[in-house]
Amino acid sequence: MDTVLHLINDTAEFYKWSLTIADKRVEQWPMMSSPLPTLGFSMLYLLFLWAGPRYMQHRDAFKLRKTLIIYNFSMVLLNFYICKELLLGSRAAGYSYLCQPVNYSNDVNEVRIASALWWYYISKGVEFLDTVFFIMRKKFNQISFLHVYHHCTMFILWWIGVKWVPGGQSFFGATINSGIHVLMYSYYGLAAVGPHMHKYLWWKKYLTIIQMIQFHVTIGHAAHSLYSSCPFPAWMQWALIAYAITFIILFANFYYQTYRLRPRSKSPKSASNGVTVSAMTNGSAMSVEHAEENGKKHKKERTKRE
Numbered sequence: 001m002d003t004v005l006h007l008i009n010d011t012a013e014f015y016k017w018s019l020t021i022a023d024k025r026v027e028q029w030p031m032m033s034s035p036l037p038t039l040g041f042s043m044l045y046l047l048f049l050w051a052g053p054r055y056m057q058h059r060d061a062f063k064l065r066k067t068l069i070i071y072n073f074s075m076v077l078l079n080f081y082i083c084k085e086l087l088l089g090s091r092a093a094g095y096s097y098l099c100q101p102v103n104y105s106n107d108v109n110e111v112r113i114a115s116a117l118w119w120y121y122i123s124k125g126v127e128f129l130d131t132v133f134f135i136m137r138k139k140f141n142q143i144s145f146l147h148v149y150h151h152c153t154m155f156i157l158w159w160i161g162v163k164w165v166p167g168g169q170s171f172f173g174a175t176i177n178s179g180i181h182v183l184m185y186s187y188y189g190l191a192a193v194g195p196h197m198h199k200y201l202w203w204k205k206y207l208t209i210i211q212m213i214q215f216h217v218t219i220g221h222a223a224h225s226l227y228s229s230c231p232f233p234a235w236m237q238w239a240l241i242a243y244a245i246t247f248i249i250l251f252a253n254f255y256y257q258t259y260r261l262r263p264r265s266k267s268p269k270s271a272s273n274g275v276t277v278s279a280m281t282n283g284s285a286m287s288v289e290h291a292e293e294n295g296k297k298h299k300k301e302r303t304k305r306e
Helices: 002-019 036-056 065-092 108-126 128-136 145-164 170-193 195-200 204-227 234-261 268-274 277-281 288-305
Strands: none
Touching: 036 128, 036 145, 065 108, 065 128, 065 170, 108 128, 108 145, 108 170, 128 145, 145 234, 170 195, 170 204, 204 234
């Protein structure tokens, strides 16, 4: 018992010390003064993951078509804004894409970058709605381990990133990821429009490939920073490498299971399995499976009328 109390006390002391080196610029920004709101929302998310399916088990699934269209295209706009702000801010600040330490000054461009990274962190909290929509639509099969792992960890880790390093090398991964999310949410937004859009959504597979490329680039970027002794916190770079490796393993497993082992047919079963990419990459729009089902229903109705 004494050991446990000692460990808790040491952890509390370490946290107090870490606050002395946190970025003072973001201290009074919403959600940033304490980790409790972020941890609280994460716990509510996990609670909903447990309670939501039980609540929906004997109830009809919600359609949410209009809601999904609005949500996904809103996320397109948010991620486009974040990507644009990071690109323009880093260019105006003269950032290096190979080694860029954090500048904690109140320079307008540095504050602009920090603000964009704060919005990026907030977007990860908003993305909890992906899972909420899956559960409300009773798409329980799309809530994979990777889906839950991604949502929970990204929100918490980016609170840490904005609290201590809202600038410098941090802009690189967020810029790439927000850009990819523009493509991803565009895909799910189009899928939510209706079955007639399915013929334009042939590029689902390539979203997974782009994601995997992103993680390899991120590892290479962080490794180069460590090799060149870039004056950016080494603990952040090592954590980023370890985190990206877990995603490469999980994404590679998904890609192998979906596009190598399973037949490339367009049956409802394969479509359902394939659309799990949305569970892994935050998408929550109406799946291609759902679009195909609707298309078949409409076709049968027309045949009956004829």
